[in-house]
Amino acid sequence: MSFLDYFLGTRKKTASVAKDRLKLILAHERSDGTPDFLPALQAELMAVISKYIPVEKEQISVHMERRGDFEVLELNVLFPDQR
Amino acid sequence: MAQTIVVTSGKGGVGKTTTSAAFASGLALRGHRTVVIDFDVGLRNLDLVMGCERRVVYDFINVIHGEARLQQALIRDRTLDNLYILPTSQTRDKEALSAEGVARVMAELQQEFDYIVCDSPAGIETGALRALYHADAAIVVTNPEVSSVRDSDRILGILAARSKRAEEGREPVQEHLLLTRYSPKRVQEGEMLSLEDVKELLRVPLLGVIPESPVILQASNQGIPAIHMKGSDVAQAYEDTVARFLGEERPLRFVQQEKSSFFKRLFGG
Ligand SMILES: Nc1ncnc2c1ncn2[C@@H]1O[C@H](COP(=O)(O)OP(=O)(O)OP(=O)(O)O)[C@@H](O)[C@H]1O
Numbered sequence: 001m002s003f004l005d006y007f008l009g010t011r012k013k014t015a016s017v018a019k020d021r022l023k024l025i026l027a028h029e030r031s032d033g034t035p036d037f038l039p040a041l042q043a044e045l046m047a048v049i050s051k052y053i054p055v056e057k058e059q060i061s062v063h064m065e066r067r068g069d070f071e072v073l074e075l076n077v078l079f080p081d082q083r
Numbered sequence: 084m085a086q087t088i089v090v091t092s093g094k095g096g097v098g099k100t101t102t103s104a105a106f107a108s109g110l111a112l113r114g115h116r117t118v119v120i121d122f123d124v125g126l127r128n129l130d131l132v133m134g135c136e137r138r139v140v141y142d143f144i145n146v147i148h149g150e151a152r153l154q155q156a157l158i159r160d161r162t163l164d165n166l167y168i169l170p171t172s173q174t175r176d177k178e179a180l181s182a183e184g185v186a187r188v189m190a191e192l193q194q195e196f197d198y199i200v201c202d203s204p205a206g207i208e209t210g211a212l213r214a215l216y217h218a219d220a221a222i223v224v225t226n227p228e229v230s231s232v233r234d235s236d237r238i239l240g241i242l243a244a245r246s247k248r249a250e251e252g253r254e255p256v257q258e259h260l261l262l263t264r265y266s267p268k269r270v271q272e273g274e275m276l277s278l279e280d281v282k283e284l285l286r287v288p289l290l291g292v293i294p295e296s297p298v299i300l301q302a303s304n305q306g307i308p309a310i311h312m313k314g315s316d317v318a319q320a321y322e323d324t325v326a327r328f329l330g331e332e333r334p335l336r337f338v339q340q341e342k343s344s345f346f347k348r349l350f351g352g
């Protein structure tokens with residue numbers, strides 16, 4: 001920070017530093033752990049998919065993860081060999 | 084059927100007991116039969132803030148252990164005859180608050196009162212969990228300061244996961260943010276998180292803002308709930324808070340810095 005910044009009042013106020021730090025920490029702490037609805041979502045997706053495609057439970061995986069500012073829901077279905 | 088309100092925060096010393104006393108008194112002033120319970124086992128303070136410490140004979144823990152009946156432990160407020168205080172024990176450990184015992188006392192109070200206000204201890208241990216378990220509504224007391232905001236966020240997560248309503252899959256606990264020890268002057272100077280900042284961070288509807296005020300100490304010195312400090316900013320702010328809780332619209336007060344007049348500034352008023 002320059003001498004001039006100080007006198008022009010462009011120094012970042014401590015309250016806005018606090019806010020920025022809190023934004024980060026709250027976003028991080030809220031994303032800890034898997035959301036409660038994940039098992040239920042997994043079961044329901046399983047039911048819908050198996051209505052159309054014969055798959056085993058092990059062939060479906062549902063994940064939720066945070067990437068930067070996004071939350072990504074990842075659904076993987078492994079199709080059985082169609083012979 | 085009574086409505087149960089927990090006053091909670093995670094962080095210690097933010098104003099839960101001050102708020103519990105003022106808020107419960109405010110509900111009683113509005114004519115509602117109200118009881119306020121101290122859940123802070125071992126660090127009993129509510130009786131002091133309510134000014135009834137010398138009348139404590141039996142307490143919450145005695146009732147839970149079957150050593151006294153509820154009627155023997157309830158203390159009638161000094162000024163409001165529809166307000167009762169259920170003090171806690173000064174000595175016993177937190178494990179004394181058994182889940183079944185608390186449930187039994189709550190069920191009995193439900194029959195007698197319109198509102199049950201639970202003053203939670205700090206932290207996220209047994210005492211705090213017991214205090215929030217039966218809640219229909221929560222007043223999350225927060226200071227405009229980093230650790231308080233973070234702890235409020237923690238406690239909001241716990242309310243959503245560990246309350247009886249959450250366990251039974253009923254409507255979630257109604258959440259209210261109460262910002263206390265607010266100093267508009269310091270906000271103006273960029274030294275304190277503003278109420279907009281805290282609202283944006285916690286994403287909970289704002290129930291009220293209680294300014295930082297020397298009146299709080301004058302009130303607790305005398306054992307008078309702050310809402311009785313006639314004409315003071317904190318009394319009016321707590322009155323507004325109670326009114327909003329009961330569904331009235333009230334504009335926020337005491338959130339702007341008072342413009343000091345030229346003379347005041349000149350003579351240091
Ligand atoms: N609006 C206010 N202005 C000035 N001082 C306040 C205000 N609110 C509370 N205080 C002071 O802050 C201190 C802590 O208040 P209080 O005991 O109500 O907090 P608490 O959250 O119940 O604490 P604990 O977590 O220990 O139970 C007390 O000394 C009280 O007088």
Ligand SMILES: [Mg+2]
Binds near residue numbers: 099100101202203204
């Ligand atoms: Mg307290």
